[in-house]
Amino acid sequence: MFVIWFEKGVVFMAKILVVEDEENVCLLYRTELEAEGYSVVVANDGKTAVQKASEEEPDLIVMDINLPEKMDGLEAMSKIHGLGKSIPIILNTGYSQYRDNFLAWAAEDYIVKSGDLTELKESITRILGGPQRVGKP
8 A cells, every 4th residue: 555645746746754762673663664665754863853853844753662871761751742742653662561661652553673663564554644634725
C-alpha cells in the first residue's frame, strides 16, 4: 500500500519518524517503510527525537524505549506530547514488561520488536487511517 496523494498538483507522502539507536534496525525499518510508500526520518536518541518531532512534523513516530544519551523513549514521548504535538506514537521495543508502565499508556500502540514487521506495518496503517488523514500540505 502506498500512502501518497495529490492535492493541487503536489504529491504528499506520510512522514514517519523512526527513533532507534541500532543502526541495522534503522536500516531495516527505513527500507521496509519506504517500500510501503512512506517518507522516513530517523533519530538515534531521545533528544534528537524531540528535536526532529518539532522540526520535521511527522505524521507518526515509531519509538524504541531503550535509547542512549540519558533520555529513554518514554521520556522523549512525554516531552513530545509536552510540546503540544498530537503526533501518534507507537512504542516499539524488545521488552514486553514496559507495557505495564503507566507512561507507556500514552502511546497509540505498543509492539514488541520482531524481524517480521507485519504487526508494525498493520499498526501504522490502522493509526494513519489512509491517505486522506495524513501528511502536511
